[in-house]
Amino acid sequence: MTETQTDKHPIGGLADTLAKPALLIGALLTALAFVLAFTVASPVVGAKVNGVELIGNEMIGNQILLSQKIFYFHMPVAVVSMVVLTGTAFFAIRFLMTRDALYDLKAKICTEIGLVFVICTMISGDLWTRFEWGVWWVWEPRLTTYLILTLMVIAYFILRTAVDEPERRATYASVFSLIMYVDVPISFFITRLIPSSVHPVIMRSDSGMSPDMLAPLMCSLFGFCLIAYGLYRFRARTELIALRVEAAKDTLDD
Amino acid sequence: MTVRVQKPSTFAQYVTLLRKDLQREFRTRDMLSSMAIYAFLVLVVYGAALSQTGSQFDILQMSGGMLWALIVFTSLLGLNRSFSYEKEDGCLEGILLVPLDRSVVFLAKATSNFLFLLAVEIVVLPLYYFFFLTTTTPQPTWPLMLIPMLVGTIGIAGIGTLLSTITTSTRGKDVLLAVLFIPLVFPLLYACVSATTVVVAGGDIEGIFRNSVLLAVGYDLVMVLLSWVLYDYAVSA
Numbered sequence: 430m431t432e433t434q435t436d437k438h439p440i441g442g443l444a445d446t447l448a449k450p451a452l453l454i455g456a457l458l459t460a461l462a463f464v465l466a467f468t469v470a471s472p473v474v475g476a477k478v479n480g481v482e483l484i485g486n487e488m489i490g491n492q493i494l495l496s497q498k499i500f501y502f503h504m505p506v507a508v509v510s511m512v513v514l515t516g517t518a519f520f521a522i523r524f525l526m527t528r529d530a531l532y533d534l535k536a537k538i539c540t541e542i543g544l545v546f547v548i549c550t551m552i553s554g555d556l557w558t559r560f561e562w563g564v565w566w567v568w569e570p571r572l573t574t575y576l577i578l579t580l581m582v583i584a585y586f587i588l589r590t591a592v593d594e595p596e597r598r599a600t601y602a603s604v605f606s607l608i609m610y611v612d613v614p615i616s617f618f619i620t621r622l623i624p625s626s627v628h629p630v631i632m633r634s635d636s637g638m639s640p641d642m643l644a645p646l647m648c649s650l651f652g653f654c655l656i657a658y659g660l661y662r663f664r665a666r667t668e669l670i671a672l673r674v675e676a677a678k679d680t681l682d683d
Numbered sequence: 684m685t686v687r688v689q690k691p692s693t694f695a696q697y698v699t700l701l702r703k704d705l706q707r708e709f710r711t712r713d714m715l716s717s718m719a720i721y722a723f724l725v726l727v728v729y730g731a732a733l734s735q736t737g738s739q740f741d742i743l744q745m746s747g748g749m750l751w752a753l754i755v756f757t758s759l760l761g762l763n764r765s766f767s768y769e770k771e772d773g774c775l776e777g778i779l780l781v782p783l784d785r786s787v788v789f790l791a792k793a794t795s796n797f798l799f800l801l802a803v804e805i806v807v808l809p810l811y812y813f814f815f816l817t818t819t820t821p822q823p824t825w826p827l828m829l830i831p832m833l834v835g836t837i838g839i840a841g842i843g844t845l846l847s848t849i850t851t852s853t854r855g856k857d858v859l860l861a862v863l864f865i866p867l868v869f870p871l872l873y874a875c876v877s878a879t880t881v882v883v884a885g886g887d888i889e890g891i892f893r894n895s896v897l898l899a900v901g902y903d904l905v906m907v908l909l910s911w912v913l914y915d916y917a918v919s920a
Contacts (some may be wrong), residue, residue: 525916573869573873574870577866577867577869577870580865580866581863581866581867584862584863584866587859587862588849588853588859588862588863591850591853591854591855591856591859592852592853593854596920597852597920600916600917600920601849601853601917601920603916604845604849604913604916604917605849605863607909607913608842608845608867608906608909608910608913609867611905611906611909615870
């Protein structure tokens with residue numbers, strides 16, 4: 430019993446060994462990106478204001494805004510949130526194929542990490558709209574599709590807590606996460622599909638970013654990727670150890 | 684004497700399941716009456732909500748949005764009920780014991796939900812006009828609004844059937860259905876509102892109407908197909 434349990438839920442190994450350095454390097458890279466964003470990256474005319482406009486009780490012309498630095502964190506966090514949610518969809522499909530509870534656990538952990546990054550994206554994005562666009566919220570295609578995504582990720586956890594039987598909970602959560610995932614590519618590509626949208630297209634070959642801007646952006650992107658990976662492994666490890674403890678308890682009871 | 688046993692065709696199974704739903708509804712009039720009354724009450728609430736807007740206010744520009752808000756809330760009520768009575772006397776277990784493709788169950792249920800919703804819309808639409816729009820002159824293109832209405836109702840019935848199957852066996856199912864349903868249906872709602880508004884209040888019919896209807900049709904295709912594929916898992920769990 431314990432033997433199969435251990436084999437089924439491998440703890441440790443290369444993936445877990447790499448988790449700690451990944452988290453550490455990720456933290457260092459994002460810290461480096463933070464420093465670079467304020468020191469190396471040249472200031473950019475952030476908001477394109479037609480003439481002069483009132484933003485936050487200040488008259489703003491074509492001024493260089495410090496809030497442009499939000500970009501170096503907003504965009505990587507958003508990309509990582511979509512990558513992590515892709516993991517959720519992958520594990521959800523694997524669960525529906527195999528009915529192995531381990532995949533459901535992994536899908537749940539992916540969504541948890543996804544929720545953290547989605548909320549970070551929403552907060553940084555909202556600061557951006559406030560200080561660069563001068564409004565708290567716009568019903569603009571990219572913002573709207575991402576808001577829907579946020580609501581669905583939250584709904585995923587509400588759904589999970591509302592079902593008691595583990596097998597049924599796993600199935601429902603997997604089905605819902607697959608429907609939820611439809612929104613991820615839509616949200617990603619919508620700025621290309623609807624070019625009139627206010628939100629700029631960042632991922633393109635002629636993005637017009639100079640190397641000094643690209644450096645902090647890339648540091649931040651890889652840093653957040655590593656942080657997401659490290660968090661995922663640590664979270665998985667905790668859950669698997671908890672499962673193993675439960676199994677050991679059961680064996681002791683018998 | 685020979686006994687011939689023939690497996691009923693998929694279409695026959697579909698018709699049987701659909702007829703069961705319709706028959707039940709015609710006997711009790713449970714869902715239709717509650718949905719119609721609820722829709723009417725929403726109209727009454729709109730009456731209070733718009734009572735202070737005065738004569739300067741262009742109700743035509745807002746009518747599409749209000750109509751779709753009404754449809755979404757009414758459909759939530761209907762979808763919640765559509766599966767609760769299946770659970771009551773173990774009806775769903777009975778259906779699942781029959782060796783049939785689960786997607787037939789989905790199609791039959793989605794069709795009955797679609798028909799009930801359409802019936803309520805047919806009742807509510809004249810009432811909506813009677814209460815709010817008699818003082819206005821809608822554009823002559825207004826009959827085109829039936830297209831987004833049809834497409835939107837198909838989408839709501841399709842995705843709603845899958846979600847109500849999921850939520851019917853959860854705790855706090857009424858709230859949960861709303862929590863799952865409203866974000867998912869948002870793109871469809873958005874497309875239908877813009878298509879309806881443009882034909883009722885006027886505007887760029889060529890561009891906006893066509894694009895919105897195309898968006899709604901695309902949403903329907905993706906969501907109904909996905910629900911169809913995933914239904915087997917949801918209903919068997």
